[in-house]
Amino acid sequence: MVTHVEKLGMRRYSGMFKNALETVCNIRPENITSKMACLKRALGRSEAVLAVCKLPSILLMSERRLSHKLEFLRMEFGLEPSYTAHGLAILAYDLEKRVMPRHYVIEVLEVKDLVKKDIDLYIVFAYTEKKFVGKYIDRYSERVLGLADAYAAACAGKIPEIQP
Known part of the structure; x- marks a missing residue:
């Protein structure tokens, strides 16, 4: 061995x-x-x-x-x-329950120019759920209406279309 x-x-x-x-x-x-x-x-x-x-x-x-x-x-x-x-x-990390939903949120925030385009995905995926939600969902929920619901749907396996 x-x-x-x-x-x-x-x-x-x-x-x-x-x-x-x-x-x-x-x-x-x-x-x-x-x-x-x-x-x-x-x-x-x-x-x-x-x-x-x-x-x-x-x-x-x-x-x-x-x-x-x-x-x-x-x-x-x-x-x-x-x-x-x-x-x-x-x-x-679970592809469908962690990686894809978080990537979706980052893409939405990038489209809206709320986060930089070259964000380090490794760090985004490594955050605890609480830290990720605080940093990306709660922080931008007023500027991106429906972001929390879209993230919840993405976590449930239903990735919504990105709205510009």
């Missing part, structure tokens, strides 16, 4: 080595290989190794779910592989 972890690019004395070892012990070797191939296709070899070294538990995600999230982040948000590899927490 130690050899498998080292083959993933993890250094034996890394702080994440123990986590990687625990992860590898819970996955069949052929699944590790296929998930690494998926990561390499989406991120590139060096970024895939970086991703696994930073967050070994990424290998516990199903290959279908992993590839879906990576593709969505690249196609819908235009996130570069290096950004995704460095901000891996994004992959841990």
Whole structure:
């Protein structure tokens, strides 16, 4: 198992080595290989190794779910592989209940010129629900009528059209 972890690019004395070892012990070797191939296709070899070294538990995600999230982040948000590899927490968040609704709110606020266009999505997704609502929903609800309702609908899986 130690050899498998080292083959993933993890250094034996890394702080994440123990986590990687625990992860590898819970996955069949052929699944590790296929998930690494998926990561390499989406991120590139060096970024895939970086991703696994930073967050070994990424290998516990199903290959279908992993590839879906990576593709969505690249196609819908235009996130570069290096950004995704460095901000891996994004992959841990629920796409439909957290990532997409928050992205919707940010898009609405960008269209209305209430937030800057190059806002760091990693930070937006990482906020607790309370902090996100306070910073983006409550703060702008008077200037963008229906924002709270639109966010609630988006969280329920019904992403509304962005109104200019």
